[in-house]
Amino acid sequence: MGSKNKLKRFKENETFTNVVQPAREEVLDGFEYKGRWASFFGNDNPIVLELGCGKGEYTVGLAQINPDKNHIGIDIKGARFWRGAKTALEEKLNNVAFLRSQIELVDHLFAEGEVSEIWITFPDPQIKYKRAKHRMTNPEFLERYKKILAPGGLINLKTDSEYMHGYTLGLLQGLGHEIVYANHDVYKNEGAPQEVLGIQTFYENQYLEKGKSITYIQFRIN
Template structure:
């Protein structure tokens, strides 16, 4: 392992805004996120947040909300954690963990808003259960996102977009609120304040259209 990565891991251990294995709080954080932030503001979670650009970008614009970026890679979340500290953003945290274990880290109804941004499309049929918009994951979101809370989904992948749309239309537990196969030509483009993930920038520059779905949990 390179020195740079080791140094990032060391800093993650010191950074208060990182919750990860080895810290006492890691096994106790479920249901206690508002205590962690020291307020009762609504909680927004971004799954597979990568370097955290999107999580931090949202936190800059919405100081009266709390934001948590979740990713399994410690070297990735180090970037977002460091940005938040440098910008003195107390409403940002990063959680290192597997999304399959989401229920171990959040209590029922603890999340107000959830973002699924450019997940791995998992195109092979045998990998359907690993897609972050498969029924398996949607059942978790429906428990953890409070009633009338919203889930946002963005992708450049047409197959995953069509799959997600079909799955959502079959579920009576959700209400489809927004749906477009070309986000930046839609009426909702300005709602996101120009905040983009690294992958969104990359795909957009290649000429890919960005697909977007927003739904609420009944």
């Protein structure tokens, strides 16, 4: 995408009522919506997050299926989620928001137990050992998710990366967390839920064109 187009999207994001773009300091000093997301949406429906949402396909797709839940896509790249935010406004989906922030700050963005479910869609697997701290299912991230999830809250990981799939399964088993469901090729092996089969992301479509298998894990943190 050209820089002119990006600038246009950044400008438009500022006018979108469903986009929240706090400065890092605001988040660290006591974020206005932490513990108050119900006031943002005007109801206290369950909150579902998509972390590293890119263009926000899951945020919009799940919001269409579940109008009685509030969906928030988080990404640091505003020019990407501009797409999802615009679609949600055009379709008058008032249960959608996009939040521009670092996922590392997620426990500053939401209060304890404020989130009912998390989707992690096609994260960069960060295979190199030095990059492990950025892997979105590493133990530090799981601790952050645990803080903000309500009791029994679910985490969903959908990825093309065999590495990320295997790493996460091994970690969950080792730490004694509950693996609710796992499938290493969702379009081939029967049993994956409709939410997994019926929504495809931008990155997913690229992997599907290359004939890659798509994997899925649903789990709970103990």
